[in-house]
Amino acid sequence: MSELELGIEEHEQEELERPFNYGYFRRMMSYARPYWRQVLLGGSMMAVVSAINLAEPLLIRYIIDLGILELNMTVVNQVALFLFGLRMLAWVAGHFQIRLMNWTGQKVLYDLRQQLFEHIQRLSFSFYDGRPVGKIVSRLTNDVNHIGELVNSGLVNVVNQTVSLVVIMVILLSMHARLALLAFCVVPTLFFAVARLRTRMETAWTNTRRAVSSMNSHLNESITGIQVIQAFSRQGRNSERFERINQRTMRSYLRGIKYEMILWPATEMVGALGTCLVIWYGVSEVVAGNLSVGFFLAFIAYLHRFWGPLSTFSRIYSQMLSAMASAERVFEMLDTQPEVEDHPQARHLQEIRGEIEFAGVHFAYREGEDVLHGINFRIEPGETLALVGPTGGGKSTIANLVARFYDPTQGAVHIDGHDLRDVTLASLRRQFGIVLQDTFVFSGTIADNIRYGKEDATSEEIEWAARA
Numbered sequence: 001m002s003e004l005e006l007g008i009e010e011h012e013q014e015e016l017e018r019p020f021n022y023g024y025f026r027r028m029m030s031y032a033r034p035y036w037r038q039v040l041l042g043g044s045m046m047a048v049v050s051a052i053n054l055a056e057p058l059l060i061r062y063i064i065d066l067g068i069l070e071l072n073m074t075v076v077n078q079v080a081l082f083l084f085g086l087r088m089l090a091w092v093a094g095h096f097q098i099r100l101m102n103w104t105g106q107k108v109l110y111d112l113r114q115q116l117f118e119h120i121q122r123l124s125f126s127f128y129d130g131r132p133v134g135k136i137v138s139r140l141t142n143d144v145n146h147i148g149e150l151v152n153s154g155l156v157n158v159v160n161q162t163v164s165l166v167v168i169m170v171i172l173l174s175m176h177a178r179l180a181l182l183a184f185c186v187v188p189t190l191f192f193a194v195a196r197l198r199t200r201m202e203t204a205w206t207n208t209r210r211a212v213s214s215m216n217s218h219l220n221e222s223i224t225g226i227q228v229i230q231a232f233s234r235q236g237r238n239s240e241r242f243e244r245i246n247q248r249t250m251r252s253y254l255r256g257i258k259y260e261m262i263l264w265p266a267t268e269m270v271g272a273l274g275t276c277l278v279i280w281y282g283v284s285e286v287v288a289g290n291l292s293v294g295f296f297l298a299f300i301a302y303l304h305r306f307w308g309p310l311s312t313f314s315r316i317y318s319q320m321l322s323a324m325a326s327a328e329r330v331f332e333m334l335d336t337q338p339e340v341e342d343h344p345q346a347r348h349l350q351e352i353r354g355e356i357e358f359a360g361v362h363f364a365y366r367e368g369e370d371v372l373h374g375i376n377f378r379i380e381p382g383e384t385l386a387l388v389g390p391t392g393g394g395k396s397t398i399a400n401l402v403a404r405f406y407d408p409t410q411g412a413v414h415i416d417g418h419d420l421r422d423v424t425l426a427s428l429r430r431q432f433g434i435v436l437q438d439t440f441v442f443s444g445t446i447a448d449n450i451r452y453g454k455e456d457a458t459s460e461e462i463e464w465a466a467r468a
Contacts, residue, residue: 010366023198024328025435027150028323029329031111031147034111037105037166038100038104039100041096045098046093046157046186047163048089048090049097052087052165053229054167054168054305056086056301057299059083061080061295061297064293065293067079069294077143092329105149106148108148109359112144114332115334119142119176122341123338125340125400125405127339129365130453133219133221133224134214134218135213135214135216135222136333137216137220138213143209143329144211145329146325149323160220165310168302169184172306175298176184176291176299179282180383182278183274185274186274186277189270190266192268193262193315197263201260201263202325204255204256208325209325210252211248214245214249221244225339235466257329263317268311270310272309274303274307275307279300282299341425346422347426348427349427352416352431353381354379354381354414355414355415356377356379356415357379357413357415357417358377358378358413359412359413359414360446361412370409372408374411375394375411383414402415415428
């Protein structure tokens with residue numbers, strides 16, 4: 001990538017803003033659907049923990065009003081023992097909830113990674129021509145992880161915290177409507193802050209995903225091309241380029257964190273303001289004898305639990321925007337269809353004789369930039385043909401068209417009289433042997449690599465192939 005291209009890319013990242021995509025959100029959540037039983041059970045465990053947390057303020061009120069103020073240790077001991085039992089139950093429920101959610105999250109990650117990997121293996125060569133390997137790897141790893149985190153904990157948390165919030169509001173209103181409304185009056189301020197920051201947060205996290213993808217791409221190119229980098233003493237220049245990409249990644253991430261650090265304290269400040277108003281009015285009611293100390297402390301405890309879900313929502317919302325940025329990149333890849341694939345009427349190609357014909361073939365990797373112009377020739381079975389020409393003249397392109405890695409933009413390629421677009425890819429390529437100019441060697445033994453095209457090859461067949 002040139003300096004100009006790098007600058008354009010950075011500019012585009014800074015300016016990128018998109019509205020919240022509810023279609024992507026629903027699509028992310030659909031990956032949890034096969035595990036709805038585990039999600040439901042995990043949510044039930046979380047509901048048990050929440051119910052116990054909601055019962056604690058009421059028990060503390062009894063300890064204060066009926067135990068401490070009445071000097072009745074029997075009540076104190078009984079309620080304290082009951083409270084200890086509830087805490088043990090909450091610990092057990094929380095333990096199973098964490099295990100279930102982690103299991104579900106990993107299954108969602110597994111399914112999404114598997115689907116994405118299987119999909120990219122089917123994509124045509126044209127997809128890879130314009131995409132660095134590092135960016136593709138980044139979507140398979142980093143972006144999928146961010147989606148999995150949201151599906152794993154975000155969904156259940158949202159449902160559980162919503163139910164808890166509604167229940168707490170009912171409890172507060174039933175306990176003392178005037179105090180409750182005094183606390184609720186500051187909540188619209190929080191919604192205003194979220195509305196103001198939402199687009200900026202989503203943009204920041206989208207830019208962060210793109211910057212990380214660029215960094216992974218540069219890392220991959222640097223490691224793959226280390227021999228060239230060292231041969232031309234480009235280490236310093238390459239490090240400067242990486243530093244620019246690294247700085248852009250850092251700036252994008254810090255910008256996202258900055259907006260989070262505005263939203264989270266805003267939630268805490270709104271909660272503190274509402275609590276102060278309740279304390280100011282509630283203490284006067286206690287002094288006047290209209291409220292008991294235990295009642296007022298229980299109300300404050302419930303009020304703290306009211307602000308808790310709001311704070312959790314702000315964190316989940318930030319997590320959701322981060323996952324949305326990743327979802328856009330992952331689903332864009334999943335929605336990319338192979339340009340070369342079998343059509344519904346494709347036939348199985350029987351054993352070929354080897355007659356190859358190019359009939360008026362035109363081809364362009366980019367629209368308007370033809371590499372081949374009206375190519376016509378025929379190769380008879382058993383005949384050997386050598387293509388000679390300068391680099392970029394179309395020799396490899398012709399070989400790629402014969403193997404149908406690409407389709408002609410005009411004209412047709414025939415084998416034994418069959419248009420390659422009318423036969424299945426599997427039956428065609430199973431009968432091909434291709435020796436590439438730059439041989440790729442997979443990890444493993446030499447025998448494993450020779451056997452790659454025929455997994456059931458015997459040792460004698462491998463030795464014969466090696467000698468050949």
